[in-house]
Each structure stands twice: as structure tokens, then as C-alpha cells.
Amino acid sequence: AQKITQTQPGMFVQEKEAVTLDCTYDTSDPSYGLFWYKQPSSGEMIFLIYQGSYDQQNATEGRYSLNFQKARKSANLVISASQLGDSAMYFCAMREGLEGYQKVTFGIGTKLQVIP
Amino acid sequence: NAGVTQTPKFQVLKTGQSMTLQCAQDMNHNSMYWYRQDPGMGLRLIYYSASEGTTDKGEVPNGYNVSRLNKREFSLRLESAAPSQTSVYFCASSERAQSEGYGYTFGSGTRLTVV
Numbered sequence: 001a002q003k004i005t006q007t008q009p010g011m012f013v014q015e016k017e018a019v020t021l022d023c024t025y026d027t028s029d030p031s032y033g034l035f036w037y038k039q040p041s042s043g044e045m046i047f048l049i050y051q052g053s054y055d056q057q058n059a060t061e062g063r064y065s066l067n068f069q070k071a072r073k074s075a076n077l078v079i080s081a082s083q084l085g086d087s088a089m090y091f092c093a094m095r096e097g098l099e100g101y102q103k104v105t106f107g108i109g110t111k112l113q114v115i116p
Numbered sequence: 117n118a119g120v121t122q123t124p125k126f127q128v129l130k131t132g133q134s135m136t137l138q139c140a141q142d143m144n145h146n147s148m149y150w151y152r153q154d155p156g157m158g159l160r161l162i163y164y165s166a167s168e169g170t171t172d173k174g175e176v177p178n179g180y181n182v183s184r185l186n187k188r189e190f191s192l193r194l195e196s197a198a199p200s201q202t203s204v205y206f207c208a209s210s211e212r213a214q215s216e217g218y219g220y221t222f223g224s225g226t227r228l229t230v231v
Binding site: 004035037043044045046047048049091093103104106107108109 | 150156158159160161204206208217219220221222224225
């Protein structure tokens, strides 16, 4: 089974609207973490937000929030008030393990395009 | 600016040639990683170094070698390049305590083409 599944190859959103990018994960490790990264067309990878498996509240970072539903094994990224600069590839990633090496697995990404 | 510096940014190699991708970070991070990014496949881990003096294989290590020269530098070597190694390569670093939510800091990437 895929460790990280991103089922939306591409998404469109109107400027100033909110958008949800889906991510489901699969792990038997009780301690894990979920990350979202942004990759603009310039190519760099930018860390956006993190959610730990034991965190009680959903993570938020400015306009980014992570809708963490542990029972459903989903960790969707919500971007509020979309801006043209949000157009990019978005990758969901999962960290497994607590001590020693912590393996991180990336999904295949979702391409978001913000329409003026 | 503090961060991860990768060189070169672009490279074209002929099949069978060798080269070394250089990576250096100035954030005093313990862990460093090499990933490759291919269309439709996300990022895949080639090698990692959990701390200075240690290196381990990741998901796709065949055809590559690495050296953790010191805490700052982590290089990736292709001994005999093959067209299947055409990809974008990213170096990244992180604090050891990923459980505390520190994401990776990535370099700007190296676009490698093997002809």
C-alpha cells in the first residue's frame, strides 16, 4: 500500500477562495508526523506545516491549516484566502518513528493553480 | 542567508561519466539527506546521514555513493552515470528531533541530465 496518497493531480481555485488539498496516509507506527511542502515553479521546496500524531489540535500556520482526522488517516491541507502566489505543487509527507532515523515518505504531489 | 547550498544547479553528463553533487548547510543540523524527484513519483530518498560520521541507504541507493565530510557537508557521487539517473536532485537537512515538527530545509536542487 502507498504510504502517502494524494489523489488530486491538479486543482483550480479562485483567488481569495479557500481550497483543500487531500492527503491520506498509511502507517502502523503509533508515533508519526505529517508535513506539507510547497514547490513553486522556481523549484525550491518550502516547509509549510506539521502535525504530530499525538497533537490534540489541528496545526495552523497563518493561512495554512491542517485538517487532521486520525481515524480516517487523513491530513488535508487547507489554504484560506488563496493568493496568486499560492500556485505551486504541494507535497504531503509522513515521518515515521521517534528515535534514531525517522523515515520520511513523500506523496506525488498536487498542482494548485489560483485563478485571478 | 542561512540555508542549504547545492552545487551545481544544472549538469549534463554523458553515459558512463562520473560526478559529485555538493551540499553544505550552515544551520548546525545533525541530519542530511539526498532525494531525487521524478515526474509523477514525488521525492524518493537516495541516502541519508542521521549524524556526522554515519550514512545509510534510502529507498533508491543503487548507482550512488555518499560522503558526510563533516557536519556541514554531504556529497552525492554518481560513479558511472546512466540515463535512468536523469532527475532533479535535492539535498536537505534537519534537526534530529523530527518529532518536534522541524521540517526539512531543502537546497535549490540540481537538474541532472544524462545523455
